[in-house]
Amino acid sequence: MTELEIQTILKRQREYFAAGHTLSAEARLAALKKLKAALQSHEADLARALQQDLGKSAYESYMCETGLTLSEATWMIRHLRSLMKERTVPTPLSQFAARSFRAPSPYGNVLIMSPWNYPVLLTLDPLIDALAAGNTAIVKPSAYSPATAAVLTQILEECFPPEYVCVVTGGRAENQALLRQKFDMIFFTGSKAVGKEVLRCAAEYLTPAVLELGGKSPCIVERSAKIRLAAKRIVFGKYLNCGQTCVAPDYILCDASVRDELIAALQEEIKVQFGADPLQNPAYGKIINEKHYHRLMGLIDPAKVVCGGTGDEAAQRIAPTIMKDVTWDDAVMGEEIFGPILPILTYTDLDEAVAEIEARPHPLALYLFSEDKAVQRKVLDRCHFGGGCLNDTIIHLATSAMPFGGVGESGMGGYHGKTGFEAFSHLRSIVDKKTWLDMPVRYQPYGKAKEKMLRFFLK
Structure with missing residues (x-):
């Protein structure tokens, strides 16, 4: 895929996201259920591809890849509405009268770059979290596991239009073309050396990134x-x-x-x-x-x-x-x-x-x-x-x-379940200030009475 084609897809995804198609709980649940059903129907195809790429048995493929991915999808479907709720937090007395709350908001257009060693799990697990959080996604599987990448492409093209989820296959040229674009968030799993390059490219646009790397455990x-x-x-x-x-x-x-x-x-x-x-x-x-x-x-x-x-x-x-x-x-x-x-x-x-x-x-x-x-x-x-x-x-x-x-050189950020939902969300802090009362302490002119009240509130 050329860089121009990537830019066109990203533009369409921005428009799709801006139109609000991914925001409702109903839309997110529908996407997750569709992906889960497709994963189940293509289980045998994935097993054959994993055997071809990595020599994995069907048992190991389900235990370590397909089954774990289905488990994450099931968990997310079960808990999504709760994760999307606003969470009321205490309001300081100095801000009376008001309600303070935290509300998750999707980043927007995310890039997910996955490795070859667990090409199903490490592609679809973060994608499930990204979709649950309300994002669109471009997915870049590894070129080292081509058979699995082909099945993943088939699954995701069956489930989603490219303006929602798009798979970009290829090697280093495609990776570099993707990293030159401006995304709202990048999720990368792979080596420390490539992780450093991802972070350098993300820094160009001040893009937040989750890096899942490795090390000598x-x-x-x-x-x-x-x-x-x-x-x-x-x-x-x-x-x-x-x-x-x-x-x-x-x-x-x-x-x-x-x-x-x-x-x-x-x-x-x-x-x-x-x-x-x-x-x-x-x-x-x-x-x-x-x-x-x-x-x-x-x-x-x-x-x-x-x-x-x-x-x-x-x-x-x-x-x-x-x-x-x-x-x-x-x-x-x-x-x-x-x-x-x-x-x-x-x-x-x-x-x-x-x-x-x-x-x-x-x-x-x-x-x-x-x-x-x-x-x-x-x-x-x-x-x-x-x-x-x-x-x-x-x-x-x-x-x-x-x-x-990971931590330090083994990575930054995390995912799975609630943490995965939050990794692909911005948690906004919002104060809903009431209009039936307006405390005068913060307004000039200042005086001793206001200072006394200020010190009462802030101590």
């Missing part, structure tokens, strides 16, 4: 942890989608006294969950493209591999890999892994481990396995991260009742 295994259960849950979270999950445990920071027990349990769990030869497991995914396959293989140090370490270049698959005796100087610790490689570092002093984490950019997620409440409290109090779990991995994002987002 630590998984602390403290000595009181239930090791076998910890291993089961870590293996699930780490190797889901072949490790290509922004909130996957990037590395384990383990108490040295339980390291060997943990490694043995992790190895056993990999066999249980993926079989003796995971590369032959049809339900185990693949790396998105050849470039990332070679990048990941280059991070594996064969001398430190205790499990996996092998790959199938033709199929773009890498076996679930564990590395031990890893240090912060190893290549695998120099970047976000975003693949099925799990380095294990150790510590002997938890305070030093926490200091190591805090000395680095704040991660999108943090996981702690510990039965010690004091340890849990210490880590939660002292570590800065987007969100996480105690004694589990990644499931904190699978709910509409809690916000999901």
Whole structure:
């Protein structure tokens, strides 16, 4: 799509929004219900596309993509009218007589740029929030997951006219053309490097932005942890989608006294969950493209591999890999892994481990396995991260009742449920001042009586 075509679409969306077509609760609910129904009717199409792009099984596609998206739509449909209500707040005595309230207002025309690793969930979840808030949207799916992008385009074209929701496909040229336009809000999910460019472009027009990025999310295994259960849950979270999950445990920071027990349990769990030869497991995914396959293989140090370490270049698959005796100087610790490689570092002093984490950019997620409440409290109090779990991995994002987002270099802003509705809304503060009484305190001429009254009100 050319830049001129993008500008034409954006102009039509501005006109559509200005005409008030997206504002009523009825219009928003109709849009959400139509999208939910289309998602259900195209479930098989999406599963086939996700298998083609990422090697996902139909089960995993529903569990981690389609099902979670339907859950967000269901939650939003159920709660929309309540979210749209004005909220009365206390009025200071100095402003008597008046009613003060907060009222959500849609931003207008929003841009949603989504990544390739969860191309259904991370495209439609923010779109659901944007539509619920009363916006129009231009959606830009990743060029790295073309089969899924094609089905998403079909779904959204069935549901909405382009002046309401429009899909722009393509690669870097289209991304750059979109970012040169003036939107009322930008929602971006992807890498930190691209996130910086998005924010630079947004700054040109002072456009608000939500950035969902990533980082090296630590998984602390403290000595009181239930090791076998910890291993089961870590293996699930780490190797889901072949490790290509922004909130996957990037590395384990383990108490040295339980390291060997943990490694043995992790190895056993990999066999249980993926079989003796995971590369032959049809339900185990693949790396998105050849470039990332070679990048990941280059991070594996064969001398430190205790499990996996092998790959199938033709199929773009890498076996679930564990590395031990890893240090912060190893290549695998120099970047976000975003693949099925799990380095294990150790510590002997938890305070030093926490200091190591805090000395680095704040991660999108943090996981702690510990039965010690004091340890849990210490880590939660002292570590800065987007969100996480105690004694589990990644499931904190699978709910509409809690916000999901990063902090610092892992992102800004959040979404899901109420937070998602508010992310795509401007909360206006309004005072409805009554006309049957007008307090004279603020008007000149000033005098001692007025000053006395002023000090009574403002103290």
